[in-house]
Amino acid sequence: xxxxxVARRTASMLGRxxxxxxxxxxxxxxxxxxxxFLIPGDPAHRIAGEGASEAQIEAVRSDLGLDQPAYQQxxxxxxxxxxxxxxxxxxxxxxxxxxxxxxxxxTVSLTxxxxxIALLIGxxxxxxxxxxxxxxxxxxxxxGSTLGLATPNFVLGLLLTLVIGVKFQWLPxxxxxxxxxxxxxxxxxxxxxxxxxGIVAAAEIARQLRAxxxxxxxxxxxxxxxxxxxxxxxxxxxxxxxxxxxxxxTVVGIQTGYLLGGTAxxxxxxxxxxxxxxxxxxxxxxDLPAIQGxxxxxxxxxxxxxxxVDLTYGYLNPRGESx
Amino acid sequence: xxxxxxxxxxxxxxxAVRGAWQPVVTDVSFDVQPGQVVxxxxxxxxxxxxSCFALLRLHGDSxxxxxxxxxxxxxDLLTLSEREMADVRGNEIxxxxxxxxxxxxxxxxxGSQIAEVVRRHRGGSRxxxxxxxxxxxxxxxxxxxxxxxxxxxHQFSGGMRQRVMIAMALATEPRMLxxxxxxxxxxxxxxxxILDLMRDLARDFGMGVxxxxxDLGVVADVCDEVVVMYAGQAVxxxxxxxxxxxxxxxxxxxxMRSLPRVDGVGGIEIIPGTPPxxxxxxxxxxxxxxxxxxxxxxxxxxxDLQPRQSGGxxxxxRTDELDLRRTTEGVPT
Amino acid sequence: xxxxxxxxGTDAAVVVPETPRRRFLRRFTGPWANRFALLVLVLWFxxxxxxxxxxxxxxxxxxxxARRLAPFSDGHLLGTDTLGRDTFSRxxxxxxxxxxxxxxxxxxxxxxxxxxALLAGLLRGWWDAVFSRxxxxxxxxxxxxxxxxxxxxxxxxxxxxxxxIGIVFVPRFYRVVRAATLSVREETFIEASRSIGTPTHxxxxxxxxPNVLSPLAVQISLAFGFAILAExxxxxxxxxxxxxxxxxxxxxxxxRAAWFYTPWPVIVPTxxxxxxxxxxxxxxxxxxxxxxxxxxxx
Numbered sequence: 001x002x003x004x005x006v007a008r009r010t011a012s013m014l015g016r017x018x019x020x021x022x023x024x025x026x027x028x029x030x031x032x033x034x035x036x037f038l039i040p041g042d043p044a045h046r047i048a049g050e051g052a053s054e055a056q057i058e059a060v061r062s063d064l065g066l067d068q069p070a071y072q073q074x075x076x077x078x079x080x081x082x083x084x085x086x087x088x089x090x091x092x093x094x095x096x097x098x099x100x101x102x103x104x105x106x107t108v109s110l111t112x113x114x115x116x117i118a119l120l121i122g123x124x125x126x127x128x129x130x131x132x133x134x135x136x137x138x139x140x141x142x143x144g145s146t147l148g149l150a151t152p153n154f155v156l157g158l159l160l161t162l163v164i165g166v167k168f169q170w171l172p173x174x175x176x177x178x179x180x181x182x183x184x185x186x187x188x189x190x191x192x193x194x195x196x197x198g199i200v201a202a203a204e205i206a207r208q209l210r211a212x213x214x215x216x217x218x219x220x221x222x223x224x225x226x227x228x229x230x231x232x233x234x235x236x237x238x239x240x241x242x243x244x245x246x247x248x249x250t251v252v253g254i255q256t257g258y259l260l261g262g263t264a265x266x267x268x269x270x271x272x273x274x275x276x277x278x279x280x281x282x283x284x285x286x287d288l289p290a291i292q293g294x295x296x297x298x299x300x301x302x303x304x305x306x307x308x309v310d311l312t313y314g315y316l317n318p319r320g321e322s323x
Numbered sequence: 324x325x326x327x328x329x330x331x332x333x334x335x336x337x338x339a340v341r342g343a344w345q346p347v348v349t350d351v352s353f354d355v356q357p358g359q360v361v362x363x364x365x366x367x368x369x370x371x372x373x374s375c376f377a378l379l380r381l382h383g384d385s386x387x388x389x390x391x392x393x394x395x396x397x398x399d400l401l402t403l404s405e406r407e408m409a410d411v412r413g414n415e416i417x418x419x420x421x422x423x424x425x426x427x428x429x430x431x432x433x434g435s436q437i438a439e440v441v442r443r444h445r446g447g448s449r450x451x452x453x454x455x456x457x458x459x460x461x462x463x464x465x466x467x468x469x470x471x472x473x474x475x476x477h478q479f480s481g482g483m484r485q486r487v488m489i490a491m492a493l494a495t496e497p498r499m500l501x502x503x504x505x506x507x508x509x510x511x512x513x514x515x516x517i518l519d520l521m522r523d524l525a526r527d528f529g530m531g532v533x534x535x536x537x538d539l540g541v542v543a544d545v546c547d548e549v550v551v552m553y554a555g556q557a558v559x560x561x562x563x564x565x566x567x568x569x570x571x572x573x574x575x576x577x578x579m580r581s582l583p584r585v586d587g588v589g590g591i592e593i594i595p596g597t598p599p600x601x602x603x604x605x606x607x608x609x610x611x612x613x614x615x616x617x618x619x620x621x622x623x624x625x626x627d628l629q630p631r632q633s634g635g636x637x638x639x640x641r642t643d644e645l646d647l648r649r650t651t652e653g654v655p656t
Numbered sequence: 657x658x659x660x661x662x663x664x665g666t667d668a669a670v671v672v673p674e675t676p677r678r679r680f681l682r683r684f685t686g687p688w689a690n691r692f693a694l695l696v697l698v699l700w701f702x703x704x705x706x707x708x709x710x711x712x713x714x715x716x717x718x719x720x721x722a723r724r725l726a727p728f729s730d731g732h733l734l735g736t737d738t739l740g741r742d743t744f745s746r747x748x749x750x751x752x753x754x755x756x757x758x759x760x761x762x763x764x765x766x767x768x769x770x771x772x773a774l775l776a777g778l779l780r781g782w783w784d785a786v787f788s789r790x791x792x793x794x795x796x797x798x799x800x801x802x803x804x805x806x807x808x809x810x811x812x813x814x815x816x817x818x819x820x821i822g823i824v825f826v827p828r829f830y831r832v833v834r835a836a837t838l839s840v841r842e843e844t845f846i847e848a849s850r851s852i853g854t855p856t857h858x859x860x861x862x863x864x865x866p867n868v869l870s871p872l873a874v875q876i877s878l879a880f881g882f883a884i885l886a887e888x889x890x891x892x893x894x895x896x897x898x899x900x901x902x903x904x905x906x907x908x909x910x911x912r913a914a915w916f917y918t919p920w921p922v923i924v925p926t927x928x929x930x931x932x933x934x935x936x937x938x939x940x941x942x943x944x945x946x947x948x949x950x951x952x953x954x
Contacts, residue, residue, distance in 0.1 A: 027793035038809045046811070150934035152885045154892045155926050158908060162915050220425040227381055227420075228413030228440040228491065231406075242430040261800025265889050279801060280893055283808030291808045298801045306796075318475040319429060 010314035017310055021303065032295050033077045036066070036288060046286045047090060060090070064288070086296065087289030091281060096293035099278060104297075106176055106274035110267070111259050113190040114198035115252065121198075122205025123248070129206065130213035130244075131236060141206055148203030153262045157196035157269040165192060174271035193270040197262045201255040208251050213244035246316055253309035257302045326397070327354035328531040329378075329416075329499050334391035336370070336377045338601065344387070345601040348374050349555045351391075353548075355499065355531040360522065362542040362563075363535045364578065365552035368598045371535045374552070375501045378533075379412055395499065414444040417492035421504035423484035427476035434460070434472030437491045444495045459490040463520060482513035489517070493524065499531045500524075506541065518545045539582050543567060551575045554598050554609035557628060561635030569648055571637040574610045576647035608639070616641055683946040690942040696935035703748045704755030713742035715749045715902045724918040737907075737921040738914045746902035747924055753903045754932065757818050757887035757896075758880045764822020765879060769829030770872075774860065776830075777837025788834070791827035799824045803886055807895050814887075814903075817896040821886045825879050832875045836868040870947035874940050881936030888929050904929045 039046050044061040052060075060066070064087070065073050080087065086096035129141035165173025171192050177185040216222065217240050225239040263276030275294065282290035336348040348370040355361045363371040376382045378393050378400070393400040395415060400408065412418075420426045428436060437459060438452035445452075453472065460468035463486040476484060485505060492500055502521065506514040522545040525532045534546060542549055542563060549566050551559040551574065559572040570576040577594040596613040605611060607622035614621070620640060628638045639645075674682070684690055703710065712731065719740035727735045727743075734743040776784040794802075806820035840863055888905030890896035897903035899910070904925040911921035 023789050024793050024796060027790055028796060031793065031797075035805060035809045038806060040810060046809075146934065146937065147930070149937055150881070150930050152888055152929055152933070154889055154905070155908065155929060158912055158922070159926070162912065167916070220420060220422050221428040223381065224420065224426045224488075224491075225428065226412070227379060227418045229409050229411070229443055230413075230439070231409055234443075239428050239431075243428070257796075257798035258800070260798040261802075261804070264800060264804055265893065268893060279804055280895075283804050283895060284812065286808060286811065288809060291805050295797065295801065295805050298798050299796050302796050302798055316430065318432075319477045 010311065013310065013314060014307070017307060024303070025299075028299050029078060029081060029296070030074070032292050032299075033074050035292060035295070036064075036073070037070075039286070039288070043288070047288045049090065049285055063088075081296065086293035089282070089287050089290040089293075091285045091287045091290065096289050099290070100275065100293055100297055103274045103278050106272060107260075107263050107267070107276060109179070109186070110190055110193055110197065110263055110272065110274060110276075111256070113187070113194035114259055114262075115201065115256070116198075117191075117194050118198035118201035118205055118255070119252075121202040123209060125202075126206040126209025126248075127213060127236060127241070129210040130217060130240075133210075133214045138210070141210065145203035145206045145210075148199050149207075151199060152265075153196050153200065154265045154269060156199055157193065157266050160192045160196055161269060176270075176272045176274075189272075193266045193272060196269070197259055197266045200262075201251070201259060204251050204255060205248055208247040209244060212247045213240055216240050216244040219243070242316060246313065249309050249312045249316065253306050256305035257298075260298050260301060327394075328357045328396065329355040329533070330392075330394040330397075331374075331378065332392040332394065334374060334377060334393065335389050336373050336382070336386060337389050338373070338382075338386045340600075340602050343602070344389070346389070346604075347386070347555050347601045348377065351550075351552070351555075351557050353550045353557065353560060355533055355548075357498065357531055358525055358529045359548065360525050360532040360534055360546045361548045361550065362546040363533060363550050363552060364537065364539060364542055366537055366578075366598055368554075368600075369552040370555040371537075371552045372503055375418070375503055375533060375535055378501060379416060379418055380408055381418075410444070413440050413492075413497070414495050415497055416499040416501060417495070417497040418501040418503065419485070419488045419492050419505050421507050423481050423488055423508060426488055427484055429476055432473050432475055433479065433487045434474075437487070437494050440491055441494050455494055456490075459494045460487070462493065463487075463490040464516075465490070482509050482517065485509060485513075485517055486520070489520065489524075496528065497530065499533070501533045501535070503535045504537070505534070507536075507538075514541075515544070521545065539578050551578070554604055555601065556609060556638060557636075558610065558638045559635065560628075560637075565633065565635060571631065571635065571642045571647065572610075572639050573614045573616050573645065573647060577613075616645055680946050684942055687942065689938050693935040693938035693942065696931055697939065700751055700755065700932055700935070703751035705752075707748040707752045711742075711745035711748045713745045715741060715745040716900050717741065724914070727920060734924050735918070735920040737911060738918060741902075743907075743921050743924055746907055747904070747928060749902045750904040750907060750925065750928070753814065753891075753897055753901070754884050754887055757814070757821065758883040760815075760818040761821035761825060761883045761886075762876055762879050764819055765825025765829050766876075768823065768826035770833050773830045773833035774837055774864065774868075777834045777841060778856070778860075778864070784834075787830065791830045794823075794827040795831075797824075799882070800886060800889065803890065804895070807890065812895040812898070814891075814897050814901075817887060817890045818883075821883050824882075824886070828879070829872065829875060832871045833868050836871050837864055840864050840867045870943070873947075874944040877936050877940035877943060881933045881940070884929065884933050884936065888925075 036043055042057075044057045044064070044066050045052070047064070048057045048060045065076055068076075084097060086100070088094065089096050089099055092099055125141045125144070129138040132138050161173045164170050172189050173192070175189055177189045179186040213236075217236070222235060222239055225235045230239065260276075263274060264279050265276070266272075267274050267276035268280055275297070278290070279294045281287075282294060331354070332352050334348060334351045335346055337344040338347045339345075351370075351374055353361060353363075363374065365371045373382065373386070377386070377388050380388070380400070382388075388401055391401070395411070400411060403411065427433060431439075434453065434456050437456035438449070441447070441452040441455045442449070445455075457468045457472055460471065465471055465483060465486055471479075476487070479487060485508075489505075500521070505521070506517050509517065518541060521532060521534070524530060534541070536542060546563050549559075549561055549563055550557050551566075551572065553574050559566070559570070559575045561571070566575060567579070570579055574594070577592075580592040581594065583591055594613055599605065599609065599612070605622065607624055608614070608617070608626045611617040611621040618641065626638050626640055628636045629642075630636050631642075685694075712733070719736070721740070724738055725736040725740075727733065729735065734747065736742055737746075772783075772787040776787045797805075802824055803817065803820035806823060807816050810816040810819070843863075884904075887896055888903065888908070891903040891905030892909045894906070894909070897906050899906060907925040908922055908929075911918070911925075915922050
């Protein structure tokens with residue numbers, strides 16, 4: 001019955017969160033729309049690109065409705081957005097939605113692999129540091145995570161592709177393989193970029209977990225678990241970890257946004273044609289509809305991630321206190 | 324006399340204080356028989372909690388047991404491997420703690436925390452463990468045990484949580500229960516209920532109980548034997564009736580005078596001063612600096628624990644000269 | 657029950673009370689990592705300010721006779737790149753770019769974040785609701801992507817990149833300052849001050865500012881680290897500093913093709929970026945450990 005209580009509270013929490021999304025999405029779409037006003041000079045000129053003819057510029061102007069008053073432009077933007085119409089990219093001559101949906105699986109794959117790598121590195125090292133708090137293992141993890149946090153992913157990506165990919169050729173230096181071509185091949189292509197992308201998240205997870213778990217392991221209920229004969233593995237990984245995981249989940253939520261941003265750099269280095277690569281190309285050519293579409297999508301992904309994080313809180317913390 | 328269930332022999336426990344190992348518990352010995360409740364009594368800092376943590380080897384890296392034996396049915400727990408020790412904990416010897424509010428894991432249901440210890444030591448199916456958990460929750464007097472199985476610790480009151488802790492301890496039918504100030508954090512009526520429960524369980528299941536407390540009132544209610552500790556040493560050991568009738572050590576007498584009187588005659592006297600820290604234990608009698616009866620000889624050299632003909636043992640060179648009864652009319656009858 | 661908490665320094669007969677500033681300095685300069693971080697930051701500062709005087713060569717001048725030189729050869733302390741440009745000089749000018757990026761972006765972040773936060777924290781109500789919603793919305797943009805989008809519409813160059821990174825900082829500074837202001841506001845002495853008619857600017861200066869300053873300082877040092885990361889990432893992608901101007905990021909992207917023959921133009925900026933970001937992060941952590949109450953670290 002009490003699991004019912006927890007489920008009910010989670011549901012009402014989710015309801016409140018979804019409600020709070022309305023103003024958030026309103027502001028986000030207004031901000032995204034307003035990007036057009038940041039364009040210096042004539043927006044149509046910039047969007048049409050260098051060397052565009054007068055006719056082409058005029059075509060862009062009437063196409064995007066740039067000759068209409070701002071409120072009307074906004075109404076059109078919102079109306080199209082609600083129908084899932086993100087406009088047409090000027091660089092790719094393709095509807096933005098088609099571009100994004102084609103590339104989304106690639107970037108989601110990369111981000112997921114990066115996050116899994118981050119968790120696989122961050123959690124065991126964080127646990128190790130917490131169990132050996134104050135000893136050499138702790139210090140090694142602390143130094144390692146401090147270094148990891150300070151390494152830009154383009155630096156790491158470059159070193160990985162040059163050394164492991166090009167020099168030793170242990171893993172593919174560039175490119176991407178669909179999962180339909182085989183899971184092994186897919187994973188092989190994503191290991192290096194995933195590592196380059198995930199290392200900062202790994203460092204952050206290790207740091208947070210070390211702090212929270214070291215604190216949890218001093219709690220009375222951990223002593224109770226030892227006193228009732230639970231083995232160290234169960235004491236740490238079950239009784240300790242479930243209580244120490246909240247800050248880690250928070251980090252995972254926050255890092256999702258950083259990972260998405262990082263894909264721009266990592267996909268460029270590894271020649272992966274996902275959303276990050278799309279974003280960089282759109283930005284290079286000032287392709288407004290593509291930029292706006294990418295921003296809207298990125299926000300949707302981070303918002304979904306933070307909702308998932310909130311759901312996890314309900315499971316980890318039955319008391320339902322906010323942090 | 325039967326062989327004791329638990330026999331603690333010359334236990335010495337040291338803790339790292341400012342970088343040096345200091346004995347916190349020195350040369351403590353006592354026995355617990357099946358079905359018997361033995362109290363370990365003293366002020367905070369007397370080493371009583373440290374002693375019982377040492378029995379289960381629960382002190383962390385900052386503490387170590389430097390000598391002595393802890394015999395459970397003649398088997399020395401201090402020589403077991405970590406894995407063997409984990410098989411003893413919660414199975415043959417269970418322990419409950421002072422803080423019911425923080426001793427249960429907030430992230431798991433109480434039922435699963437009990438079922439876990441059943442499965443750990445007895446194996447069996449989840450369903451069996453669940454059945455056993457509900458059984459012991461019922462046994463310790465938690466109403467609607469089956470419903471409350473799936474609730475989380477924060478949904479229980481302090482007294483109910485301590486019952487859950489006791490249920491968890493009993494779930495594997497241990498032969499020995501160590502209770503570290505189990506009622507200190509609870510209010511008086513709940514205190515009495517919990518103590519009665521422990522008393523009954525010891526009697527009904529032939530379980531030995533080691534009860535750690537600073538409260539002689541608790542001792543009088545439920546215990547058979549008393550070990551009074553001061554500054555890491557046992558200063559007096561006696562049967563509960565004898566100790567209340569005639570304390571033999573000035574410290575025991577002092578503890579008794581600090582209890583409210585049953586007949587309401589006279590006030591409460593507090594022992595002046597505080598117990599010494601482990602790195603400042605006096606050479607001679609450790610209680611001498613606070614003792615109203617101390618003479619020069621008390622401070623010269625260490626005092627031994629001497630057996631008495633009337634039974635029990637006392638660590639005081641003047642015990643035969645002193646009459647430490649409160650007042651004649653104040654003796655409990 | 658056994659060990660007393662240690663009380664260092666109580667054996668001195670007379671303890672002169674330590675001023676908060678001195679206590680902060682003692683605690684901050686204690687760990688060697690903090691001192692090292694400070695040293696790196698000072699070197700960065702000197703390089704950024706004095707690059708024109710310190711640089712032995714013009715960072716843009718190509719010398720066909722002196723290409724791909726190893727360090728310490730022919731007056732080139734850190735060698736030259738494939739175009740024969742002096743790596744050390746480019747590094748110094750890169751420090752200048754990174755420093756400007758950090759200063760301007762943090763400045764934009766402060767300008768956009770602090771004033772709304774003070775208003776929200778002190779006046780609450782309507783102000784707080786509106787500004788906080790906007791901050792939440794800005795926070796839901798992935799940081800680097802937001803910067804990319806802004807650079808995309810404004811055009812790829814260093815100034816726009818700095819502005820874009822600054823906008824990323826706005827909601828983050830806003831949150832920190834608002835939280836600190838709110839917590840100060842809850843303190844009774846502010847209520848008391850207001851009730852006796854103390855002017856708002858006085859309250860701001862005497863009570864709010866000192867409390868806001870330390871959490872803000874922590875955020876600023878972390879923001880410096882992120883600014884360097886972001887500037888070098890954008891320049892690496894060709895969206896920040898435009899060639900041939902040197903930046904640590906663009907040095908990396910220019911050097912990568914010839915990496916196996918001439919590793920120095922890649923290794924030098926790599927180490928520099930990592931060390932400088934590291935120094936910013938360590939300083940941020942050190943600051944947050946050194947302000948506020950004394951507490952033991954596990």
